[in-house]
């Protein structure tokens with residue numbers, strides 16, 4: 001007797017095929033394709049950098065409003081499967097404060113297409129967690145460090161933790177996270193004179209240092225353009241010590257880079273204010289409370305948490321995501337008459 005045959009599919013019901021087509025690009029009305037998602041894991045922090053936060057507070061997001069790990073993973077899966085996102089940057093606040101971070105990273109590493117995973121951190125706690133994060137699948141870290149002088153560190157961050165930051169950065173290297181980049185914000189009259197010293201230190205240790213122009217995103221609203229240390233000033237200080245050779249920009253990266261003459265070192269400047277790089281922007285942002293932002297300076301957000309919690313299916317969430325990105329402005333407009341600061345500070349967006 002022949003073996004029993006499986007029932008035939010009715011003609012009207014298509015047989016489901018594995019999806020082989022790449023997802024349609026996540027594109028805005030200027031044709032910019034978005035492949036990089038910056039994910040804020042918390043708005044809380046254990047430092048109080050003066051260019052980011054006031055001495056007290058700011059008020060934190062209430063816990064019930066934060067995306068759970070499962071909610072976040074659902075959005076990330078959708079982003080890589082349906083929207084063409086290829087890299088995820090974890091940020092905050094201080095992302096190392098997110099409970100269970102290595103497990104969360106391992107779940108991200110297991111997403112289809114194995115997105116590139118990076119983390120931006122102040123480095124506190126990295127000495128303890130770098131090896132576990134690497135083992136979970138994290139590729140690389142950017143560690144913020146504005147000064148090598150303990151008294152200046154205390155003045156800038158309002159905390160006495162320089163040793164922890166230096167230990168964390170060394171542990172990242174030892175764990176095999178590569179490259180280790182260092183972010184420094186020069187502040188007028190505080191650490192601006194340390195620019196060449198920081199560059200020499202980074203060159204000695206093989207870190208990729210980037211100096212950042214401060215942006216009008218501090219929680220206390222104290223940013224003053226006239227007080228900002230500009231890219232030209234940073235380059236002038238570096239130029240007094242080394243001949244600078246421009247390095248071709250890597251894709252849509254925010255940093256412009258220069259090689260320091262006579263060394264192997266490359267130093268970058270992220271000049272959002274005086275040399276904006278919005279024309280090549282490929283970034284979209286998700287806040288810890290599930291709001292999608294099409295720009296660091298966006299004044300409107302798309303509430304994906306509400307969609308998730310009201311039972312929306314993936315098609316609806318995808319459509320909301322695409323229309324948020326489609327509406328993105330050409331640039332941040334800092335300095336124009338129309339410029340308005342976003343309602344959220346940097347620490348609640350993720351930088």
Ligand SMILES: Nc1nc2c(ncn2[C@@H]2O[C@H](COP(=O)(O)OP(=O)(O)OP(=O)(O)O)[C@@H](O)[C@H]2O)c(=O)[nH]1
Nearest residue numbers: 091120142181183212253254255270272283296351
């Ligand atoms: N204006 C603006 N600034 C950005 C953007 N992306 C990152 N930055 C700023 O660049 C600085 C460094 O950010 P990181 O989190 O280290 O990220 P990154 O420089 O894009 O990281 P890499 O991929 O390692 O180059 C922070 O001050 C960010 O706010 C962006 O899209 N627009």
Ligand SMILES: C[S@@+](CC[C@H](N)C(=O)[O-])C[C@H]1O[C@@H](n2cnc3c(N)ncnc32)[C@H](O)[C@@H]1O
Nearest residue numbers: 051052092093094120121122144183214215351
């Ligand atoms: C918001 S922090 C979040 C991650 C982590 N807490 C840290 O400091 O690396 C991300 C980056 O934004 C930078 N940043 C914070 N406030 C800034 C501002 N007002 N202008 C420019 N960059 C800023 C920080 O120096 C850091 O490199």
Ligand code: SF4
Nearest residue numbers: 045047049052093122
């Ligand atoms: S820059 Fe980073 S470390 Fe400093 S206060 Fe802001 S979130 Fe915290």
Ligand code: SF4
Nearest residue numbers: 277278281295296332
């Ligand atoms: S300011 Fe907005 S448009 Fe410009 S690079 Fe940053 S996120 Fe992109």
